Amino acid sequence: MTPxxxxxxxxRGSAPSMQPPLTPNAEIxxxxxSVGRTIDVIGDGWSFMILRECYFGVRRFEQFKExxxxxxxxxxxxxxxxxxxxxxxxxxxxxxPPRFEYQLTRLGIDLYPVMMALMSFGDKWLAGRRRKPxxxxxxxxxxxxxxxxxxxxxxxxxxxxxxxxxxGPGAGTSVIHTKRKSRRSADPTALEHxxxxxxxxxxxxxxxxxxxxxxxxxxxxxxxxxxxxxxxGIAPNILIDRLNRLVDNGVFRKVLYQSGPNRYEYRFxxxxxxxxxSMIAMLRWGDKWLSDGAxxxxxxxxxxxxxxxxxxxCDQCREALNAHSMRFTMNYRDPKxxx
Numbered sequence: 001m002t003p004x005x006x007x008x009x010x011x012r013g014s015a016p017s018m019q020p021p022l023t024p025n026a027e028i029x030x031x032x033x034s035v036g037r038t039i040d041v042i043g044d045g046w047s048f049m050i051l052r053e054c055y056f057g058v059r060r061f062e063q064f065k066e067x068x069x070x071x072x073x074x075x076x077x078x079x080x081x082x083x084x085x086x087x088x089x090x091x092x093x094x095x096x097p098p099r100f101e102y103q104l105t106r107l108g109i110d111l112y113p114v115m116m117a118l119m120s121f122g123d124k125w126l127a128g129r130r131r132k133p134x135x136x137x138x139x140x141x142x143x144x145x146x147x148x149x150x151x152x153x154x155x156x157x158x159x160x161x162x163x164x165x166x167x168g169p170g171a172g173t174s175v176i177h178t179k180r181k182s183r184r185s186a187d188p189t190a191l192e193h194x195x196x197x198x199x200x201x202x203x204x205x206x207x208x209x210x211x212x213x214x215x216x217x218x219x220x221x222x223x224x225x226x227x228x229x230x231x232x233g234i235a236p237n238i239l240i241d242r243l244n245r246l247v248d249n250g251v252f253r254k255v256l257y258q259s260g261p262n263r264y265e266y267r268f269x270x271x272x273x274x275x276x277x278s279m280i281a282m283l284r285w286g287d288k289w290l291s292d293g294a295x296x297x298x299x300x301x302x303x304x305x306x307x308x309x310x311x312x313x314c315d316q317c318r319e320a321l322n323a324h325s326m327r328f329t330m331n332y333r334d335p336k337x338x339x
Contacts, residue, residue, distance in 0.1 A: 035282050051104075087108035123146065136246055148277070160219070246313055
């Protein structure tokens with residue numbers, strides 16, 4: 001992960017890794033990246049929303065169904081996947097008949113800062129004239145706060161323009177399947193079925209795997225259609241759809257780079273660039289839990305000159321945020337689920 005304004009591979013004397021033209025049975029090599037691994041584990045917007053409800057204390061199948069409004073089969077599939085991936089665990093609460101609730105594991109609890117980073121983006125860019133749904137209060141300092149991403153070494157806020165990177169011990173590529181599933185909610189507004197949420201609003205913009213991966217490539221300064229297609233092994237129709245959505249949602253702007261025929265680059269807007277914090281928060285989680293101690297990238301904070309781990313922190317005291325140090329006030333009526 002590198003910000004749009006950091007030095008490119010070409011500036012350092014080597015071009016970014018590109019795929020050869022795809023053939024019907026070709027193996028696709030994807031760059032090793034902890035963001036991609038994180039998205040593979042979490043899945044899609046519905047999985048994010050299930051985890052969000054877990055942070056609100058929701059545990060049982062019918063409670064999830066009532067608040068999220070998901071079909072039973074879809075909810076069962078996402079809960080099964082999150083359990084298999086190790087983010088949730090099943091705990092028996094009734095023996096006759098056997099019934100289980102879903103509790104967060106250490107992996108799931110540690111994903112909380114990613115949620116806070118996404119919420120901060122949604123509060124800033126997607127609330128419009130509405131009040132933000134939640135006011136966070138950091139228990140450690142007692143102050144109302146917002147989440148920011150800071151350098152773990154100097155505690156300064158991280159901006160896309162002041163980070164560079166180099167290959168880590170886990171750098172390289174891995175074979176991926178050409179027919180990877182890409183789930184997408186038919187009605188993105190359904191993510192806010194009963195509970196207004198800045199996380200849900202953020203996911204309405206970027207909440208499927210391909211959108212996340214396209215944004216990741218853009219932070220590697222991959223901007224052109226054919227380069228994106230080759231790097232990701234994505235079908236052209238899916239890539240066109242996601243790029244159009246990201247332009248319509250103000251994440252990218254199209255910039256003409258060739259006439260006759262017209263060809264465009266996709267460059268970040270200020271809004272899109274502000275997703276950098278959420279992306280490197282996911283990178284940190286993936287490095288910790290999915291890289292076997294060999295992160296693919298090492299990030300350097302140019303302002304202090306030190307390698308760092310992205311840390312989601314309170315904007316008032318600069319201490320790291322976690323699920324146990326936060327409380328909040330709701331600016332809406334709590335949709336209490338039935339037991």
